[in-house]
Amino acid sequence: MQILGYVDRENGFVLMKKLPFFKPLDSIIIVLILVVSVWSLTFFTREKGFQAEIFIKAKLVSRLSLNGDEKKFILPSKKGDIHVLYGEGEIRILHAPCKHKICVKHGAISNTREKIICAPSGLLIQITGTGSLNKDSLDAITF
Ligand SMILES: [Zn+2]
Numbered sequence: 337m338q339i340l341g342y343v344d345r346e347n348g349f350v351l352m353k354k355l356p357f358f359k360p361l362d363s364i365i366i367v368l369i370l371v372v373s374v375w376s377l378t379f380f381t382r383e384k385g386f387q388a389e390i391f392i393k394a395k396l397v398s399r400l401s402l403n404g405d406e407k408k409f410i411l412p413s414k415k416g417d418i419h420v421l422y423g424e425g426e427i428r429i430l431h432a433p434c435k436h437k438i439c440v441k442h443g444a445i446s447n448t449r450e451k452i453i454c455a456p457s458g459l460l461i462q463i464t465g466t467g468s469l470n471k472d473s474l475d476a477i478t479f
Pocket of ligand 1: 456
C-alpha cells in the first residue's frame with residue numbers, strides 16, 4: 337500500500353508524498369476529458385442571438401437586429417458589394433466579391449458567438465445579444 341501522507345506532529349501539517357499522478361497516458365486522458373467537457377458546455381449553452389455586428393477590417397460598421405422579417409443589407413467594399421440577408425433570427429452572406437465564397441457557403445448563423453468571416457473582404461459578422469430584443473434588454477446593453 338502506498339503512503340499518501342502523514343501528519344507531521346511538530347509542524348501540524350499533513351505532508352503528501354509526491355504521487356506519480358501524471359503519467360503521459362493519464363495527462364492525455366485528462367486533456368481529452370477537458371476538451372469534451374468544454375465542448376459539451378459550449379454546445380449545450382448555445383443561445384440564439386438577436387443582433388449581428390458587422391465589422392470591416394476590425395471596425396464596427398453596422399449593428400443589425402435579427403428580429404423581424406428578412407431584409408437585405410448591401411455593404412459596399414473596395415472589391416465590390418457584399419449582400420447580407422438578415423432577419424428571422426439569422427444572418428447570412430448572399431453574395432460577396434471574394435474568390436472562394438467561403439463566407440457565402442458558411443450559410444446562416446443564429447447563435448451568439450457564431451461568426452462568419454470573409455478574409456479577402458476583411459469582413460467579420462458576429463452574433464451578439466441573447467434572448468429577444470426589447471426595451472429592457474436594450475437598456476441593459478452597454479456598448
Ligand atoms: Zn468571402
